[in-house]
Amino acid sequence: MSDDKPDAPANAGYDEWADALAEGGYYVECANGHGSLPPRRVCPECGSRELSAAPLPETGEVATFSEVHVAPSGFGEEPPYVTAIAEFGAVRLTGIVRGPSDRDIEVGAPVRADVADNEATGDRLVVFRPV
Ligand SMILES: [Zn+2]
Structure with a gap:
């Protein structure tokens, strides 16, 4: 950085x-x-x-999350996947949880914010990686 x-x-x-x-x-x-x-x-x-x-603080804390079983069309992420809102100090970010333990995510879990490409739309996607 x-x-x-x-x-x-x-x-x-x-x-x-x-x-x-x-x-x-x-x-x-x-x-x-x-x-x-x-x-x-x-x-x-x-x-x-x-x-x-x-x-941005290096790690944030999961404030809320939900598992998505039916993706919005054209979203480009294969369901099921987990979306989360994480608090990074003064701000909140919304993103998709990716990592070895994405099925075990819980409120309060520390995550690092990263970015990935949404292959369907070409947009940037905020990704949370459990730490
Ligand atoms: Zn202000």
Whole structure:
């Protein structure tokens, strides 16, 4: 992970943000300390436009998860798979759990955020790897 912070995180698109996630990642923090993702131009909590990039914590904690047995069409992930919301400090991320123990995921489990390509759509996919 490099120490270079993007100059204008609020102007970064989702793909740029997802690419950065593979190398540690960042989230957007406003002058009042509200974290938000994905990057946007205005803090969704207080409307502040003074946004800067803060490094994403190395590991997050699973807040909730669910096993998906029927995938939305074109999603590109073979069911069953597990989606989860994990808390990384001030922000929450939604992603797919991948790893040797993805069937044993539980609330509070530590995960690392990573990024993978959705082969069906070409979009970036947030992936959680149990640690
Ligand atoms: Zn704010």
